[in-house]
Amino acid sequence: MIVDDVNAAIADAMRKQEPLRLGALRMLKAAFMNREVERGHALDDSDARQVVASLVKQRKDSIEQFTKGGRQDLADKEAAEIRVLESYLPPAADPAVIDRAVAEAIAETGATSSKDMGRVMKAAMAKLAGQTVDGKAVNELVRRKLSAV
Secondary structure, eight states: OHHHHHHHHHHHHHHHTOHHHHHHHHHHHHHHHHHHHHHTSOOOHHHHHHHHHHHHHHHHHHHHHHHHTTOHHHHHHHHHHHHHHHTTSOOBOOHHHHHHHHHHHHHHHTOOSGGGHHHHHHHHHHHTTTSBOOHHHHHHHHHHHHHHO
């Protein structure tokens, strides 16, 4: 279980005195606990991965804002936290796999214009379930392919 792995990693980070890793792991554990309270039951690995993915997305958004604001020190800290968090996610999907999933989703839904964007995104993301995928990148790919149709 991911939650158990995080608890073990927190103890390890404390022993090795790795403050950055420890901070990221504690933040992750707190997010797990918050989600458990929301759901009213213990998290399974799928729920835990969703929590990790949302935290990674938040960090990426923060990096963008910090970089615009000229705070490279904070952007670097967020990037280091992303590296810790991503170790709890499955490997990123291959771009060729994403491209194929989008093409299949367009064919299956019979999409012909950007009005069909929602249906295509839903089908493509369903095909990519269980893999680490940047939704924004998939969205841009779908938009490009639909404008070319």
